[in-house]
Amino acid sequence: MTDLLKDQVILVTGASSGIGAETARQLAKHGAFVIINYLKNHEQAKKVEEDCNQTTHGGGWCIAADMTDAAAIGQMVEDIQLEFGRLDGIVFNAAFSYKFDAQNRPYPWHINWDEYAKAQKQIVAPLHALLNLTLEMLTKKEDSRVVVVSSNLVKRPIVTYHTYNVGKAALEAYGRNMANELGRMGVRVNTVVPGMVYPTKATADTKEETKELVLAQTPLGRLAKAEDVADAVLFFLSPYSSFLTGQSLYVDGGLTNQ
Amino acid sequence: MAEKTLYSGGYIPKDFQGHYEEIDFDFGDKLTLRLPRLNKESSRELMTFLKARHGQIQNLSVAKIIEAVDKTIKQLLDKEHPLRRLAQQWLPVITGYDEEVIRLGLTRYLKRFEAHQLHRFLSADFADPAVLEGFRPGVSGGYVKAQAMPVSCHIWAGNVPALGLWSFISACLVKSSSIGKVSAAEPLMTGLFARLLAENEPALANAFAVVYWQGGEEETEKTIYGMADVVAAYGNNETVEKIRQKVPITTRFLPYGHKLSLSVIAGEALDHVKIGDTLRRAAKDIVFYDQQGCYSPQVIFVEENDAISLREVGSMLAQQLARDEKRYGRRQLSFGEESSQRQWIGQCEIEMMERDESELFVSREGAWAVFCQKDIGRLGVPGTLNRTISVVSFKNIEELSDFLQKMRKILQTAGLAVPTEKLFAWSEFLANEGISRICGLGEMTLPQAGWHHDGRHSLMDFVQMVDLEYSAEQQGVLYSTTTD
Numbered sequence A: 001m002t003d004l005l006k007d008q009v010i011l012v013t014g015a016s017s018g019i020g021a022e023t024a025r026q027l028a029k030h031g032a033f034v035i036i037n038y039l040k041n042h043e044q045a046k047k048v049e050e051d052c053n054q055t056t057h058g059g060g061w062c063i064a065a066d067m068t069d070a071a072a073i074g075q076m077v078e079d080i081q082l083e084f085g086r087l088d089g090i091v092f093n094a095a096f097s098y099k100f101d102a103q104n105r106p107y108p109w110h111i112n113w114d115e116y117a118k119a120q121k122q123i124v125a126p127l128h129a130l131l132n133l134t135l136e137m138l139t140k141k142e143d144s145r146v147v148v149v150s151s152n153l154v155k156r157p158i159v160t161y162h163t164y165n166v167g168k169a170a171l172e173a174y175g176r177n178m179a180n181e182l183g184r185m186g187v188r189v190n191t192v193v194p195g196m197v198y199p200t201k202a203t204a205d206t207k208e209e210t211k212e213l214v215l216a217q218t219p220l221g222r223l224a225k226a227e228d229v230a231d232a233v234l235f236f237l238s239p240y241s242s243f244l245t246g247q248s249l250y251v252d253g254g255l256t257n258q
Numbered sequence B: 001m002a003e004k005t006l007y008s009g010g011y012i013p014k015d016f017q018g019h020y021e022e023i024d025f026d027f028g029d030k031l032t033l034r035l036p037r038l039n040k041e042s043s044r045e046l047m048t049f050l051k052a053r054h055g056q057i058q059n060l061s062v063a064k065i066i067e068a069v070d071k072t073i074k075q076l077l078d079k080e081h082p083l084r085r086l087a088q089q090w091l092p093v094i095t096g097y098d099e100e101v102i103r104l105g106l107t108r109y110l111k112r113f114e115a116h117q118l119h120r121f122l123s124a125d126f127a128d129p130a131v132l133e134g135f136r137p138g139v140s141g142g143y144v145k146a147q148a149m150p151v152s153c154h155i156w157a158g159n160v161p162a163l164g165l166w167s168f169i170s171a172c173l174v175k176s177s178s179i180g181k182v183s184a185a186e187p188l189m190t191g192l193f194a195r196l197l198a199e200n201e202p203a204l205a206n207a208f209a210v211v212y213w214q215g216g217e218e219e220t221e222k223t224i225y226g227m228a229d230v231v232a233a234y235g236n237n238e239t240v241e242k243i244r245q246k247v248p249i250t251t252r253f254l255p256y257g258h259k260l261s262l263s264v265i266a267g268e269a270l271d272h273v274k275i276g277d278t279l280r281r282a283a284k285d286i287v288f289y290d291q292q293g294c295y296s297p298q299v300i301f302v303e304e305n306d307a308i309s310l311r312e313v314g315s316m317l318a319q320q321l322a323r324d325e326k327r328y329g330r331r332q333l334s335f336g337e338e339s340s341q342r343q344w345i346g347q348c349e350i351e352m353m354e355r356d357e358s359e360l361f362v363s364r365e366g367a368w369a370v371f372c373q374k375d376i377g378r379l380g381v382p383g384t385l386n387r388t389i390s391v392v393s394f395k396n397i398e399e400l401s402d403f404l405q406k407m408r409k410i411l412q413t414a415g416l417a418v419p420t421e422k423l424f425a426w427s428e429f430l431a432n433e434g435i436s437r438i439c440g441l442g443e444m445t446l447p448q449a450g451w452h453h454d455g456r457h458s459l460m461d462f463v464q465m466v467d468l469e470y471s472a473e474q475q476g477v478l479y480s481t482t483t484d
Helices: A018-029 A042-053 A070-083 A115-125 A124-140 A162-185 A210-215 A225-237 B040-052 B054-058 B064-075 B084-095 B099-113 B115-124 B165-171 B189-200 B218-227 B237-246 B275-291 B310-327 B335-354 B397-410 B420-433 B471-480
Strands: A009-012 A034-040 A058-065 A089-092 A145-148 A189-194 A248-251 B005-008 B021-029 B031-037 B143-148 B150-157 B175-179 B207-210 B230-234 B252-256 B262-265 B297-303 B361-364 B367-372 B388-394 B413-417 B437-440 B463-470
Touching: A009 A018, A009 B143, A018 A034, A018 A042, A018 A058, A018 A089, A018 A225, A018 B361, A018 B367, A034 A042, A042 B335, A058 A070, A070 A124, A089 A225, A089 B262, A115 A124, A115 A162, A124 A162, A124 B084, A145 A162, A145 A225, A145 B143, A145 B189, A189 A225, A189 B471, A225 B021, B005 B084, B021 B084, B031 B084, B031 B207, B040 B150, B040 B175, B040 B361, B054 B143, B064 B084, B064 B115, B064 B189, B064 B437, B084 B099, B084 B189, B099 B275, B115 B165, B115 B471, B150 B165, B150 B218, B165 B175, B165 B262, B165 B297, B165 B388, B175 B189, B218 B237, B218 B437, B218 B471, B230 B237, B237 B252, B237 B275, B262 B275, B262 B397, B275 B297, B275 B310, B275 B388, B275 B413, B310 B361, B310 B388, B335 B361, B335 B367, B335 B388, B361 B463, B397 B420
Parallel strands: A009 A034, A009 A089, A034 A058, A089 A145, A145 A189, A189 A248, B005 B031, B150 B175, B150 B230, B175 B207, B230 B252, B262 B297, B262 B413, B297 B388, B367 B388, B413 B437
Antiparallel strands: B021 B031, B143 B463, B361 B367
16 A cells, blocks of 8 residues: 555544444555544454554554543543654544434424434534644644544435434534634644445445435445545545645535536 | 354254264354264165154144244344344355345345245145145046145255255145255255244144255165155256156156346337436346356347447446446355356457457456347357356347247246337247246346246145045945935
8 A cells, every 4th residue: 555644643533343444444554553443342443453553554553432421532632642642633433323214214393402402412512522632732733634524414315314414514514614713723624425335333224225215316326335435534634635625525426416 | 363153054853863974064264064964874764754754744734834934934034033143144154145145135035935925835836725735626526635745855056045945945835844955055044944943833843854965975865865755956957967867767856957047128128217227137137146046147138229239238237237246246256167257258259359249348357247249140158157148139039039949948037128018029939939937127036936946836846636536526425324
């Protein structure tokens, strides 16, 4: 592979499985030292760590922290500070525990506003907390990067997972605002917007009819794989995107093509 | 590294006391599957046992059997059931097929054996399924009964996972006891089904055995084929022929050997709106189980039309196969398969040099190949399985005749994408040429319940029809003690 990210320390949240795990592996292959954040699944995170450590120049270190718990985020950032004293990039991918059940999803008139609020709290608040805590490390050098992982359901709610989609919309808005705010401080903030990614833990039980619905409208005729998303994340972390900030890159085979 | 798993598969009747050996099948460094293995002595003992206990299944009603099979199928359809999980975990390791192909293929296949579908199996073969319970009035006078063959022997192939369930369940439905030999290529699924079925209906626990014996072991095979009432053999022609030679002339023999299946696409299915969907279905038939089933197409005939050229159809099909390869990866080929694929591609290339209008599309990694042949007369070996296919154009359906006649003895399924206006005329033509199953494109690898496999009756082959003629009934009246 390349040395695009050699000697850089990059935190990937929610990295024990799916998009996060594949991203961690991909970054390590390109020389990054990846901090693999995970919630519970130590065994799987350890496996990702092993994979990262088997790359030529990259490496991995897994660290548990519940991204909805500000104190836990604080502890994790402190550990990173102690261990490395630097942070060159963040891939904000931690998933909010949402049940993607297209067939049985609730109608919006049955949803209490508290559930929307809770979704935003679980989706956006962790990024806010994480950026506040890591800002010092990120702004110490030029060209630090933050990549936020959103969902193309914001642009085109082909399946209306209301609380999730609205939460992700807030996340995208948060990312664009931060891009403007942090641009002059040497931090680029961009968003990768995948379509349905299969297979991942979140889509493992997705019915074939839902997959077919998406597939039939996708010009490239297949669903995204975690690797496709990892490639786009790599682009935003690499010097090839050094004049890009506040941008969104759709990884959905053209589904949201306008 | 994770430890190697040992799983004991197959099934031995619950009360069988005889001695038998075991054999281990190793699948990489992940799984060892242990199966009962028969030799001359144990096969004689087991056959004697099954014959002696045939009364148990014979006394069960068909309704009871359907209930038990349905319960078993529902368990295996339940994603959380431990045996479903086991099947999903190990079948990809055993067969090399993609996990997604296994997961989806297993579900849609098992659904063929739910209770309502089993009734369809019965109706396909018996005008009055009650003939399985006892004598019923016959249409031409007298009475008729379908008497189960006491013990049916099945020699299953392993090309497609769980294929053995078809004949196993068919025999079971008509109350025939079974002894089945699994293939080393897929020795898991039928044994697992048998085990669960026996648990669900204890009266079936002594009605079947799912075992292994080495093909070619003279004494064992002679014993089993000699004692069985019917022998159904699946495999390539050479294997089936070898078995046939050992089956006594007095024993019913059901050969299921090598077959050739094909697709036919009418011009109407290729307009700008429909072509994507049509080719998606065409590719599905090729991709599922990598054409290893007898029902998978090896050639696609495309009607010439104004909308799109043969070359464009071939190119779009190739693109679809490339996308499908990402979604459902092809299994690893053996050395022999790889070299026959290379050879086939080589032949296509020579043909391409000789004829400008033929064209080959082939994936960089050799995961699929599409060969477009404009001249049907020059169609040689249409493909070499494992996602290789010939696409051939025709103006008039009758042009297929020469090719079909050459292949007549091995023809089986035709998958059609054809408008209603042509459906019956073309079906009549294909039936005349020797095709025994016609289905919609995309459904070739999933025969419907009650399918007449190679034109035979799935259930009827495991029974003997018994006629109780009118004369006997009439004479009964003569001798009746209550006659005045």
